[in-house]
Amino acid sequence: MPRLLLRHVSGMTLAERFAAAAAAEAAAAADDEGHLLPDQLTRATVRVLAVDGAGLSVLTGTRGRCPLGASSPEAGRAERLQFTVGTGPCLLAHATGEPVFAAEQDLRRRWPEFADVLVASTPYRGVVSLPIPNALAGAGALDLFLVDPDDVLRLDVFDALAIGHLVSGALSDAVAWSAQSGAAGPDWLHSPAAVRRAAVWRAVGSLSVSLDADAGAALAVLRAHAWATGRSVDSVAADLVSGRLVTADVVGRPGGP
Missing domain, CATH: 3.30.450.80 (Transcription factor LuxR-like, autoinducer-binding domain)
Incomplete structure (x- = not known):
């Protein structure tokens, strides 16, 4: 000590x-x-x-x-x-x-x-x-x-x-x-901050499947979208998990209405 x-x-x-x-x-x-x-x-x-x-x-x-x-x-x-x-x-x-x-x-x-x-x-x-x-x-x-x-x-x-x-x-x-x-x-380990970050990993999993990419590449997509829109990765991930955003929005191909 x-x-x-x-x-x-x-x-x-x-x-x-x-x-x-x-x-x-x-x-x-x-x-x-x-x-x-x-x-x-x-x-x-x-x-x-x-x-x-x-x-x-x-x-x-x-x-x-x-x-x-x-x-x-x-x-x-x-x-x-x-x-x-x-x-x-x-x-x-x-x-x-x-x-x-x-x-x-x-x-x-x-x-x-x-x-x-x-x-x-x-x-x-x-x-x-x-x-x-x-x-x-x-x-x-x-x-x-x-x-x-x-x-x-x-x-x-x-x-x-x-x-x-x-x-x-x-x-x-x-x-x-x-x-x-x-x-x-x-x-x-289940603090409010940790629970919010867990949504990032759910979003990463969803993007990995949609894009046929590994977790690192999916996280990079989230980060790129967050940076381009002036948001945090946590905020973008929460919208993706909730359905307010879809995969096409995040990768730069806006989805339909």
């Missing part, structure tokens, strides 16, 4: 401060049977680390990249933008298992398309993505979003990594109390 967990701040260790913040968020939440735990943990992260936003996601073999929760609508939007573009610091943290630090100039240099939409659609100008251990659901990542790009360098790395371990531990502890079991996974 990172050594700064033992450091006292205002008479409390970092772990105690996080536990208190998480407890306060849980007390303020409605009875959600554990589905909103990721949102509560990301809001506690924001309070303890004094960042401007946080998002939590996992990468699994069966669900792909799955957002679990976010501290605010803006943080949730930042995740959806990164997924729509298909590249960015969180995806790199998932792939490498290493922390990624990116102020605005780094974002523009390494992921220009993501930087453009992030700056246009959110107040964030810096991102720190931290891989977190989570054998229960797949490779996890905690995204920290910052309005001031200079705050990327000011962030205490050891504190941030320690919070990542605490978030992972809280998710693991919740499994013992989960109403879900077996293949369904823990309750927090």
Whole structure:
């Protein structure tokens, strides 16, 4: 465990401060049977680390990249933008298992398309993505979003990594109390954000059959349509699953009335 967990701040260790913040968020939440735990943990992260936003996601073999929760609508939007573009610091943290630090100039240099939409659609100008251990659901990542790009360098790395371990531990502890079991996974794996992302994979499956293409190609079609229309992949997928869009619309051949 990172050594700064033992450091006292205002008479409390970092772990105690996080536990208190998480407890306060849980007390303020409605009875959600554990589905909103990721949102509560990301809001506690924001309070303890004094960042401007946080998002939590996992990468699994069966669900792909799955957002679990976010501290605010803006943080949730930042995740959806990164997924729509298909590249960015969180995806790199998932792939490498290493922390990624990116102020605005780094974002523009390494992921220009993501930087453009992030700056246009959110107040964030810096991102720190931290891989977190989570054998229960797949490779996890905690995204920290910052309005001031200079705050990327000011962030205490050891504190941030320690919070990542605490978030992972809280998710693991919740499994013992989960109403879900077996293949369904823990309750927090069925958070509102995760349920919305599940529609993407249903849409990918439908497109794969219609286009006789593999899942990667079908997802690329969704992303291309989302980019061309200024929408998120999640929004396009929801319309495709509901029937508001048909395959011909998504591949650029508008369907009939």
